[in-house]
Amino acid sequence: MSDPTIRQQLDLARKAAANRDWRSVSSRCIAVLKADPRQPEAHTLLGLAALEGGNAQIAARALNTALKLDPSFGEARVYLARILAANGQFAEAESEADKCKEQITSDPQLLDTLATLYSHLGRQPQALALYRQALVCAPEDVGILANTAAVQIFLGQRAEAADLLQRALQRSPEHYRCHWLLAKCRHTEDPDEIRGQLGTLRTLAERASPAALPYLHYAAGKLCEDLADWPAAWAHYQAGAGAQRQRLNYRSDEEAGIFDAVREHLGDQWYRNQAAGQDDGETPVFIVGLPRTGSTLVEQILGSHPQVQALGELVQWPLAVKQLAGSRDAALISRDSIAAVAGCSAATLGQRYRQSIAHLRNHQRCFTDKLPGNFLYLPLIARALPGARFVHVTRHPMDAGFAIYKQLFAEAYPWSYDLQELGEYYVQYRQLMQQWQALMPERIYTLDYDQLVADPEGQTRALLDWLGLPFASDCLQFHRSERAAATASAAQVREPIHARSSGRWQKFSTQLQPYRDVLARAGILTDPAG
Known part of the structure; x- marks a missing residue:
């Protein structure tokens, strides 16, 4: 195969990759490598095809081969970093990412991919810089505009994010993710403007694909809440949740089996018989509970203390368990x-x-890890990390249920889109936390969200005292921090503490009845009014 023919085959392989025709990508790259096995581009594209096909090990081998042939081939390093991050090797992934930033400066798609990786690693400022660099190369790329706006929302730059999203929608008026993000960072109080956005969303929903419907309905629900149109807001939330639930492969009996396994294998007897790990003098503070119950707020408060490092919502613990x-x-x-x-x-x-x-840690002895679902592992964490403390953030069960139900999550919390399943999960969570509280009361501090927003200073002082930390007034000014909050609550923690969402569920008490019935049967709610 001549050099021009090799180039032609590689160009055709790239076109096939753009069309996600991975079989064609593989066959063309294999043909090239049979003629010349020292083609790093062919190894890289073959690795990408394997990666997209779910064969991460084969992909890694191909990408490493490409980098041995040409260490400056940045594309291969970008994809290798993706594989490392997906495997929980975050430090290695970040190292590879750092090496290739200067090698892909003119490729908007690779810059976008690398920026997304940094965002997943919790490096939002680095991600934003790369997204902006990508926009210089491709200023009208709607996907890059949306990704840039998402990080700006995390960083509290809501007005800038809204400008980018409106720009994206001018180019692609039906881009459902942009509509959803725009509703989240809406910065207008003009009811006519909101109604105009709602009209657009409703028109789009009439002809939307199943993948688009959840985004459009959750965006419309948020805007209806802004207008205090409670019946319309619920109708959209319910439609969005129903559409999302249909797309998920979730079984509540399998979820119940996980709770049963935790109690059986990691319960009281295991805890009392298991030897503790080595205490290294650090104080990890695991902030746990359910999503949308105030854990992000608590992390921002603690992370504003000069003696605490906030690491964000990490997946390192469950990945370490899995591995x-x-x-x-x-x-x-x-x-x-x-x-x-x-x-x-x-x-x-x-x-x-x-x-x-x-690779994330600084010199502070105390740091936070805020993944709500870590509540499943508390005895395991307590034995593995003797210095660990647990802050369990709670909220009124009805407010918690409504806040969860009205949120469109990424890949997490599949139990949150059906009121019956949501109630069943809440009951299992509540019972398990009661068991952990009885097992190790000295290690768990329960912080009520409603009490926190009613008395921020008093509750903050009590929490810091329990952690052995002096009071710091910065903790009450957390909303001025430049730290990113890459969660569903990112926008809220850019504001001073408020109680606007407390009791909001009462606007939807009739519609939430199926959820309330599950909690009442479990004895969690005894007051007929909730």
């Missing part, structure tokens, strides 16, 4: 992985977790 358990399940947690990790050394698990966050 040590040797789990090959696609899910982050399973019955088998829980059973397997119960037989592992807690000390080894603690070491693995520390190693996985080492």
